Amino acid sequence: MQKLTENVYTETKIRGSNPSIVFTKEGSVFIDTAQWITTLLEMRKFALERGPIKYLINTEPHIDHIFGNHWFAGECPVIGHEKLGKDFWEIPPAFNQTTYDYSLDVIKRQDPGGLKNMPKEEEYILNPPNITFSDQMSFRLGDHTFELYHTPGHCDSQIAVYVPEEKTVFVGDTIFADCQIWLHSAQPDELLKSLDFLNSLDVDYIVPGHGPVVTKEAIFKNKKFVYDWFSAVSDGIAKGWSKEECVNNINFADRCPVDIGQSDAMDYIQTHNVMVAYDYLMGKLNK
Numbered sequence: 001m002q003k004l005t006e007n008v009y010t011e012t013k014i015r016g017s018n019p020s021i022v023f024t025k026e027g028s029v030f031i032d033t034a035q036w037i038t039t040l041l042e043m044r045k046f047a048l049e050r051g052p053i054k055y056l057i058n059t060e061p062h063i064d065h066i067f068g069n070h071w072f073a074g075e076c077p078v079i080g081h082e083k084l085g086k087d088f089w090e091i092p093p094a095f096n097q098t099t100y101d102y103s104l105d106v107i108k109r110q111d112p113g114g115l116k117n118m119p120k121e122e123e124y125i126l127n128p129p130n131i132t133f134s135d136q137m138s139f140r141l142g143d144h145t146f147e148l149y150h151t152p153g154h155c156d157s158q159i160a161v162y163v164p165e166e167k168t169v170f171v172g173d174t175i176f177a178d179c180q181i182w183l184h185s186a187q188p189d190e191l192l193k194s195l196d197f198l199n200s201l202d203v204d205y206i207v208p209g210h211g212p213v214v215t216k217e218a219i220f221k222n223k224k225f226v227y228d229w230f231s232a233v234s235d236g237i238a239k240g241w242s243k244e245e246c247v248n249n250i251n252f253a254d255r256c257p258v259d260i261g262q263s264d265a266m267d268y269i270q271t272h273n274v275m276v277a278y279d280y281l282m283g284k285l286n287k
Contacts (some may be wrong), residue, residue: 001043004205004213005166007144009046014039015110015261016064017209020170021047022163024142027054031161031170031207033068037107037114040068054141055079057148058129059172059209060158061087062185067103069127070119079137080129081150083157088128092184094268100124110261151198153191154182154209160198167204174198175222177211179259180252183229184272188280191226195219210259228252233277243278250274 001009001021010020016035021028021043028047033056034040047053056072058065058080066088069078091099100121107118119125138147147162154173161170173182174194198206199219206214229252236246251270258266279285 001046002213004168004207008163008166008168008205010207010213011039011043012212013260015106015259016067017059017172018170018207018211018213019043019068020207022144022146022166022168023047023050024054024144026142027052029054029141029144029146030056030072032057032059032065032172033072035064035067035103035106036111037068037117038111040071041114041117044071052076055139055146057146057159057161057170058084059161059170060084060155061090062155062173063089063091063099063103065172065209066128070125073125073127077131078127078129079131079133079148081157081159082132082134084132085128086157087155087185089126092268092272094272106261149197151194153187153189153194155185156187156190158194160194162201162203164202167202168207169198169201169203169205170207171198171209173209175206175208175214175218176225176259177208177214177218179211179256180266180269181222181225181229181273182269183226183276184269186276187285188226188230188276192223195223225255229273230277230281233274234281237278237281243275246278247271247274 001011007023010018012018014036017032019034020031053076056078061084089099091102107115135150144165149160151158151160151174232250253266
């Protein structure tokens with residue numbers, strides 16, 4: 001794990017989200033959970049050696065952020081946005097697997113040491129949030145404040161977790177650092193507004209959903225990448241290209257890699273980013 005401050009740790013070197021821990025005088029708060037079981041259990045052990053785990057916060061419903069919720073069932077409350085349950089424990093239909101089989105396949109291929117700790121499907125506990133909020137909520141734990149904000153755009157239940165005492169914000173997939181951006185579930189207008197909001201926070205560290213820990217410079221890099229997608233598709237539409245022709249002719253795969261362990265998703269990302277941009281520009285994106 002990477003130590004950001006005296007009380008903040010994050011893991012950015014595994015497949016999936018960047019699970020993180022904030023330590024307080026009264027216990028720890030986990031933000032998202034690891035998709036590799038060995039890493040998840042190591043992080044839990046590390047936290048429990050310093051005291052109880054008091055809360056788990058999920059920044060979004062996608063499987064790489066909530067897979068490990070099972071291992072917190074009955075231990076602590078889970079916090080998330082009120083819309084989180086709508087897409088909780090789902091993967092895109094294009095992956096042609098059940099969510100459980102998809103997760104099992106990831107563990108077999110990328111975390112074989114964790115396979116012995118993978119529960120059977122009928123024993124797997126989803127453990128969705130039991131504390132939810134709409135626009136904003138905050139709570140104190142020990143000497144730390146946790147400010148939770150609804151930051152839609154990547155998905156409609158996306159949140160950011162701001163810890164002012166540590167000048168750190170955990171933003172989930174609102175930001176992708178040095179890797180491909182997934183727009184498959186995005187609402188572009190909301191995403192850009194959320195990026196602007198993050199820029200208003202007083203932070204030294206931004207923990208993205210994927211990629212290394214960054215500073216506010218990454219906000220503008222992400223905005224540029226989003227604009228580049230829309231500019232390229234807009235140029236295609238101006239040439240008279242159909243959606244299919246845009247998909248066939250527009251590709252940013254050479255710009256940067258997909259995050260760790262997900263290289264097989266590159267074609268999916270390129271196709272669906274173009275499709276979202278096309279539908280948005282043509283006024284056909286579902287709201």
